[in-house]
Amino acid sequence: MILAFYSANRGLGAWEPALRQAMPEVELRAAPDLGDLEEIDAALVWRPPPGWLAALPNLKLILSQGAGVDHILTDPLRPRHVPIVRLVDPYMTRSMVEYVTFQVLRLHLKEPEFRRQQQDHVWRQLVPPSARDRRIGILGLGELGAACAAALVALGFDVAGWSRSPKQLPCVTSFAGEAAFDAFLARTDILVCLIPLTAATRGILGRATFDRLPRGASVINAGRGGHLAEADLLAALARGQIAEAVLDVFETEPLPADHAFWDHPRIVVTPHVAALTNPVTAAEAIAANLRRLAAGEDFPDRIDPDAGY
């Protein structure tokens, strides 16, 4: 079994020892030193250039280095017959749960206001509502969204989620499909975006969505930069429709040094760290999928290219 490696923003680095330890039987070849392309069985990729996958004639499996697969599906030349498997790693899930729990608590507990008060040396006690009166809305109830919902339920928040198909999650109100989107937004004080980026969800964090939230709602984007219409957010913040935004992902990463988000007093910028892939833990999931390939088994985390996730 031969695995090809490509990443648009990091080298093999920490992946190499992690993969070798998890699957000593697999030969690892990092781009551009791929040798005979006909020998490559599987590819582990992050944002491969268009055509890179198509150049591997005997490819039998495409593995994403992240939870999302949008960076693969945007390649118009990708081989349609090859299964694509996203990365599901309990470490990444826990990392996302920590990030979302933290940012929701930040907004719930009025941290941005307390921070501004500290800058002004102002001592004023602001009282947040009870968690049960704070309505959290999660866009996307997949692996990550469901785990975040459970953590927020445990803290006592009023949690709902929106997804394509209805979901049964303990204490989480499920809204499903286009028809339920407005009702979902109307009851959401803090909107958390964890939905896959597809043609249908590109720009979902835009004016139409912001206007349907209660005035003064806040937004957390831990999905993809492509979900956010950046100019719409700045306009919604300017007119007070959106009170605060926390953004971990951006259309252009790294976020350009002259971007308006950096200095905006009501935007928190983090550098795409909500759920960083950890090669040590990810290698276990990758090795398991390569063993499934060798055994001719199906892949539980295989995505549906038509749905986009």
Added chain:
Amino acid sequence: MILAFYSANRGLGAWEPALRQAMPEVELRAAPDLGDLEEIDAALVWRPPPGWLAALPNLKLILSQGAGVDHILTDPLRPRHVPIVRLVDPYMTRSMVEYVTFQVLRLHLKEPEFRRQQQDHVWRQLVPPSARDRRIGILGLGELGAACAAALVALGFDVAGWSRSPKQLPCVTSFAGEAAFDAFLARTDILVCLIPLTAATRGILGRATFDRLPRGASVINAGRGGHLAEADLLAALARGQIAEAVLDVFETEPLPADHAFWDHPRIVVTPHVAALTNPVTAAEAIAANLRRLAAGEDFPDRIDPDAGY
């Protein structure tokens, strides 16, 4: 039954409707309009002036308006034979759990560093350790400390607590007594102070404690201002022994506008809001204790004046 009310920093305000609703049978008298002092059965107080309680000759119960009773025990003239009951209110406990969870996640997820990076328009991915490799140490495992410990355990942190007597809490390592204090500190990355303020714990957040933490540890004080030796904290931050501090309570409140803490880049100041007393929910606990008094029953939340909590 007649209840006298005194607060050093707020009027009867929201207390009045809350108490009248929870206990319509009780007559409420707010200082200074107490009428015949001999008629007063019980007192609901926050930081009463020395001698105020002693002036009530038939006082049978002292109720604290907060979780702590240090503000009562510091009165040298208080009547020694009258039971003192602290306020235990699930709302306050949940509020403290939210605050501590938030501030621990803030330090764990390197928010202060990301905030400084945002100010400087710097995109740099910092990777925190897994929660299971982050050692949280809670000073005080009473009502509030135990609830915070449970929430942090649920998020996967490595949680220990220090208290006078050993505690049995699921997945929380218990250190008890003076002899175990150094070992507790040596394994603590983030120290959370939730211990009652007594003669024994005054100044416990001081140089000797800071020096026994691993270099670069952080401190959260949600106890009392008297726990912290302010100059020692500034010195420990200056030499890097302590990396960050989050302070909700202060020796002088409101924190004076010219205090060094406000502008310190490694100190977060919040205005004593971690667990604000909510009269609406607190009134239920107070009414229950007055019913116990009328029935001649004991008080589950009665404190031991010799222990100080």
